[in-house]
Amino acid sequence: MRKINKDSPLASFTDFKDKNPGADWNIDFSKPGxxxxxxxxxxxxxxxxxxxxCLCGYSEIPIEDERDCHIDHFRKRNMxxxxxxxxxxxxAACNDEDFGAKYKDNKSGIQKTDYARFFDPVVDSVQDYFYYNERGEIEPHPTLSDPVLQAKVQKTIxxxxxxxxxxxxxxxxxxxxxxxxxxxxxxxxxKALKFGGFISLIQQYTSV
Incomplete structure (x- = not known):
């Protein structure tokens, strides 16, 4: 996982939001038709x-077809x-049910109060807290000594x-x-590997 640097909202998105207060995301905005x-x-x-x-915002796997992803609400809409x-x-998150956004929403069992216990990739420089060992596992960075941050890494995982x-x-x-x-x-x-995803891992092992 790495930090996502957000740009300004699209003009068309802002226009819709401003002209449709109280709009339903599923019915008025995202539903085909x-x-x-x-x-x-x-x-x-x-x-x-x-x-x-073109990477999933949580897993960093590459997404080559926009139809293979969806817009995830980091903070769930019902909460x-x-x-x-x-x-x-x-x-933007991949559609896999076993990890990432859909796992967060459907299987993790998070409650509203849990959001303070894990990282937000839009806000936090998450790549500074995670480490990828040679087995491909993700864990707290070895320089991370703060037990609160270590726990936050584990909760995010x-x-x-x-x-x-x-x-x-x-x-x-x-x-x-x-x-x-x-x-x-x-x-x-x-340069040879960056299009295959896992950018933060490649940067860790190449120091680029």
Whole structure:
């Protein structure tokens, strides 16, 4: 996971929000066939491409087709309805049920009070707190001595299930690729692998 640097909201998104107070996200905005569905699609593409480099905002796996992701509300709409159309609460996330956004919303069992116990990739420099060991597992960074931050790392891993076996295996493969490119410079390794996702992992192992 890495920090997401948000841009200003799309003009079409802001226009819809301002002209439709109390709009229903599913019915009025994101549902195929509704009048403003094209604005939803434009919003999803903008967040994915311009803000997240075509990577899932939580798992960092690459998303090549916009239809393979959705706009996630970091703070769930049923818990924080006031953040439904808050641009800084919107993250493009993969559709996998076993980790990431859908795991957070459907399987993690988080409560409203839990949000203070895990990281927000829009707000926090999360890449400074996580470390990827050579097995592809994610853990608290070894320089992290604050027990509160260590607990926050563990809770974030738990909420998004970032230790899912498929993610661990994919990260391990990237690490093996980095080692196989030992004759290249760190910059060359980064350029060769950056389109395969897991940017924060590659940066950790190449110092780029």
């Amino acid at each position: 509704c009048a403003r569905h094209p604005t939803y699609l434009e919003t999803r593409a903008t967040i994915l491409i311009n803000e997240q480099d 924080f309805p006031e953040h439904t159309f808050n641009w800084d609460n919107l993250v 738990e909420v998004f299930n970032l230790q899912d076996k498929s993610l661990v295996n994919r990260r391990k493969t990237v690490i093996e690729q980095i080692k196989a490119y030992a004759d290249l410079t760190e910059e060359e390794i980064f």
